Amino acid sequence: MAWVVIISVLVLTVLCLLRVNVILSIIAAALSAGLMSGLSVVDSIEMMVNGMGGQAETALSYILLGAFAVAISYTGITTILVNYLIKALTGKKTMMVLAIAGVASLSQNLVPVHIAFVPILIPPLLKLFDDMKVDRRGVAAALTFGLKAPYVMIPAGFGLLFHQTIQDGMAENGVSITIGETALAMLIPGFGMIVGLLIAILVTYRKDRVAVPGAGGSEANFTAPPAEKVTFNRKHGLTLIAITGALIVQIITQNLIAGALTGLVLMFALVVVPFRKGEQVMADGVAMMGQIAFIMLVSSGFGKVLQKTGAVDALVEAASGFLGDNQALIALVLLLVGLVVTIGIGSSFATIPIIAALFVPICLASGFSTLATASLIGTAGALGDAGSPASDSTLGPTSGLNADGKHHHIWDTCVPTFIHFNIPLIVFGWVAAIVL
Template identity: 65%
Template sequence: MEWIVVVSVIVMLALSLLRVHVIFAIIIAGIVAGLMAGMSIQDTIDILIEGMGGQADTALSYILLGVFAAMISYTGITSLLVRGLIKILTGKKTLLVLCLAGIACLSQNVIPVHIAFIPILIPPLLKLFDQMKLDRRAVATALTFGLKAPYIMISAGFGLIFHKTIKSGMQNNGVDITIGEIAKSLAFPGLGMLFGLLVAVFITYRKDREPEQSVKVDSGYNDEEIAKDTRFEVKHGLTILAIVGALIVQILTESLVIGALTGIVLMVVFFAVPLRKGDTFVQQGVGMMGTIAFVMLVASGFGDILKQTGAVDALVSASSEMLDNNQALIAFILLLVGLLITLGIGSSFGTIPIIAALYVPICVAAGFSPMAIAVLIGTAGALGDAGSPASDSTLGPTSGLSADGKHHHIWDTCVPTFLHFNIPLFLFGWIASIIL
């Protein structure tokens, strides 16, 4: 039973590496898991469909954030930012990549649009990347860093939700801990991600890379709009107010859906965008974020299959029975299990409740401190988020970088982010769980 998780995840990854679309890869992997557990294909598909509701809130929030991002783009404020980046950073490859990492960080804690900014900001920069012979894999790692590291280390925005999820999971299983302690415990694994980013930018992808042949794809942006000499206007100031309003509401309600709706309503109320173009904004938002939202839904159904087969419980139990009370070895195996689970489910936030229920009893019995347990849960949840074909942390960067057909989701985003983030995150998290 414990091998179901391993085999199904390997099937999903193998199909993805063979360039099978991630949606089909997840569905096939789910069917494999169901068949191995003795289910019929029909029963497996039924569980998959029922389990898709587990990420309905996330999928809806992505669509609404896409609509909000389309509205922001309509005002032209994004063009101002792009032209500023082009003017200041042309010829400065390393600084450009680090700047994009910084912008991505802001999308998690300060301006909570998450990945919705990528399909708007990145496509206009693709020609610049090609002119500079910039390796897009460096940009993919920078964007993924910005989408992950802040929520791991900082208790604000998405990070506050992530840390509260860890706290709730631990308390539900009998271990008390504060948000501040969780943030401190996850600082060291977060530094592992920073190390991986620096390796990618300054070593692995520093050399020039000749741009690939262009494939005709509707990228959804207009070069003429970027080239226009747009000045900062009142509507841009109102757009910033709408963004701030969405941030405040999102923090107060801890709901991406309500925050995104607030931003959309404020954009209309402030007359930053015309109400008559509502249909266009919705179409653009769905176009940007629809595929990612649907992948998250299918990944949720896959996770439900693994849970209902009992494969995850069996995997953790089988691992813990072989470990006795060797804390270093227990931590290593638990992180490895977390990596497999998150690679399959593709959501660190969705993985935490599953992992917490399994990890806390094992860790308490082995004598781990609350902060060490938080490190294991948080790191195991984050592991696999980078590198997973079904993760928004990889789907987001690809959505922007592949706008002209020159960037492959698996080989240019998933593999680079897996190597540069999951390996140091694993090692730094393992060391932290031992010393805390």
């Protein structure tokens, strides 16, 4: 039965790498696991659907945060930030890329807008990048760092969602852990991403580079949008109040849905966003985050199929017999499995339920501590997100950097982020699993 897990995960990975829709790939993998275990197609589908409820809260959080992001962008507050960056950092290449990494980091925790800021912030800066001969691969690394490292390390905003997903995944497989413990478990892997960022900006992509027209697959007739003269006004102040309110409620309740709802309600109650725009805000939020939310639901169902069919137990027995009690080797193998699975799925959040179903039994049988297990699950989930062609962490940066057709998604975003973040994550995640 151990081969059921291996083959179903291979089905998932190969289909995703062939650019088959992620949701369809996960469903195909779940059905293959059920059929190989002797279930009928109908029974496999019912088992998968019954297991989807495990990520319902997470999926709803994504939808509401997407709507909140749309509401914030509606106010135009980000234009002030763009103008400031142009004014303060022209001619300061390294500082500009580091500042972009810092701004991107705010999008996961303090102002949880995810990738919504990229098409607003980056296109107006492209001409400045060209004038300063900034290597856009370094900017891609900075953006991907900001879209990943904060949620990996900090349990707030999307970080709270990520850490709760780890917590729920472990709980569903018989291991209890607090959010504080998951944050502690992810500090060392997160530090690895900081090292990767510094290497990318200060070493690998420090030299001048001229962007090549058409490198992104098209000769885009792009003109940078003119800088708007926007001054801080009452609406922007009320937006900050709404953001602060959402953050406070989230911290007090430890519930991302409550925080997102608070932010949305305040945006409408304070008339920052007109009430008549409510339908459009929600529709745009669903459009931005809906697919990811549903991927998480379906992946939870896939993990449940693997559990209920007994395939995970069989894999544990086989792995224990093959790897013995060598924790260092087991940790490395598990991380590499996470790398392959996450590259295929393209979402660390959606991968966690699958990874947890596989890892928790193996870690328990191999004597890993609770913190080490959480570190392996979180790191394996984060692995591959950077570098995956289907990941928001790479698609988001490319959407902004290739607005003028001068940035290639694979070679200028995926390959640089894969090298500078996945390699450090493997090394530092492996160390965390050994020392915790």
